[in-house]
Amino acid sequence: MIKYSVLMSVYKNDKGQYLEEAINSMVQQTVKPAEIILVEDGPLTTELYEVIDKFKNNYPEIFRAIPLEKNVGLGKALNIGLEYCRYDLVARMDSDDISVGNRIETQLAYFEKNQSLDIIGGDIEEFITSPNHTVSQRRVPCGDKEIKEYMKIRCPFNHMSVMFKKRAVINSGNYQHWHYNEDYYLWIRMMEHGCVMANTGTVLVKVRVGKEMYSRRGGDQYFQSEKGLQDYMLRRNIISIPVYLKNVALRFVVQKLLTPSIRGYIFKKFARS
Structure with missing residues (x-):
C-alpha cells in the first residue's frame, strides 16, 4: 500500500470541534495515512491544544504537531510543514473541513494509473451548519490542458482537496507567502515547471462556509x-x-x-x- 502524509495547519481563531472533525475525516479514510503533520501556526487556545493532545495520545504513531513560536501565515506554515513530511505523496487538508471517506483511495488510484501525475484535486461541496446539507458546489476542470487554460482566469484547484508529490512542490519553490492566494501562486509555478495536473471530477471534500466568506x-x-x-x-x-x-x-x-x-x-x- 502506498504511504502518504497529510499536511494541515491550525491557528488560534480555529474551533476545536471543527479541527477534531477535520482530523477524524483523515484518520478514518479507507486508505489510512502514514502520518499527519499539523503545523501550530503560533500560540493556540486551550480548546485547540486539548484536541491536539487527544490525537497525540490516540494516534502517537502517525500524529505529529509542529509548534511555531508566532503566527507566520498559511503559506509559510505549510512551507515549514511540508519539510517535515516523510513521504512523497502529500494530501492537503484544512482545519475546519471534512474529507469524504474514500477521498484518498480515489486520489491514489489516479497516481497509480498515471506515474507522471504531480497533483490531483477534486470538487467540493459547501455547507453552513451540516455537511449533509449542501448549499453550493465548486466544480473544477479535470484534464491537464483544461486546468492550465483555466489557470489563466481562475484558480483551477480546490486547495483543501489536493494531493501532490512533495518533490514537485519543492522543485517549484514550495509554498510561499501570497496574501489570500498561497495556493494559486503555487499552482502557477508548478505549471511553469511542467507539472502534470488533474482533478477527479468528483466531490472529495465538504467545506464549511459562512456569510463572511x-x-x-x-x-x-x-x-x-x-x-x-x-x-x-x-x-x-x-x-x-x-x-x-x-x-x-x-x-x-x-x-x-x-x-x-x-x-x-x-x-x-x-x-x-
Missing part, C-alpha cells in the same frame, strides 16, 4: 493580491494583455465595487453550482 473575498487587500497574480502571469507571458485587462477589470468590479451580499450572489450564480 464573501466579505473576505472583497476589499482592497484581496483585490491587490489577485491583481498581483495577474501581474505575475503577464510578466511571465502566461497571459496576454487583453486577458490581463479583462481579468483585472472583473476583479476590480467584484472585489472593490460590489457589496458583500451582491458579491455573494455573483459567486453563487457564476462561480458555484
Whole structure:
C-alpha cells in the first residue's frame, strides 16, 4: 500500500470541534495515512491544544504537531510543514473541513494509473451548519490542458482537496507567502515547471462556509493580491494583455465595487453550482 502524509495547519481563531472533525475525516479514510503533520501556526487556545493532545495520545504513531513560536501565515506554515513530511505523496487538508471517506483511495488510484501525475484535486461541496446539507458546489476542470487554460482566469484547484508529490512542490519553490492566494501562486509555478495536473471530477471534500466568506473575498487587500497574480502571469507571458485587462477589470468590479451580499450572489450564480 502506498504511504502518504497529510499536511494541515491550525491557528488560534480555529474551533476545536471543527479541527477534531477535520482530523477524524483523515484518520478514518479507507486508505489510512502514514502520518499527519499539523503545523501550530503560533500560540493556540486551550480548546485547540486539548484536541491536539487527544490525537497525540490516540494516534502517537502517525500524529505529529509542529509548534511555531508566532503566527507566520498559511503559506509559510505549510512551507515549514511540508519539510517535515516523510513521504512523497502529500494530501492537503484544512482545519475546519471534512474529507469524504474514500477521498484518498480515489486520489491514489489516479497516481497509480498515471506515474507522471504531480497533483490531483477534486470538487467540493459547501455547507453552513451540516455537511449533509449542501448549499453550493465548486466544480473544477479535470484534464491537464483544461486546468492550465483555466489557470489563466481562475484558480483551477480546490486547495483543501489536493494531493501532490512533495518533490514537485519543492522543485517549484514550495509554498510561499501570497496574501489570500498561497495556493494559486503555487499552482502557477508548478505549471511553469511542467507539472502534470488533474482533478477527479468528483466531490472529495465538504467545506464549511459562512456569510463572511464573501466579505473576505472583497476589499482592497484581496483585490491587490489577485491583481498581483495577474501581474505575475503577464510578466511571465502566461497571459496576454487583453486577458490581463479583462481579468483585472472583473476583479476590480467584484472585489472593490460590489457589496458583500451582491458579491455573494455573483459567486453563487457564476462561480458555484
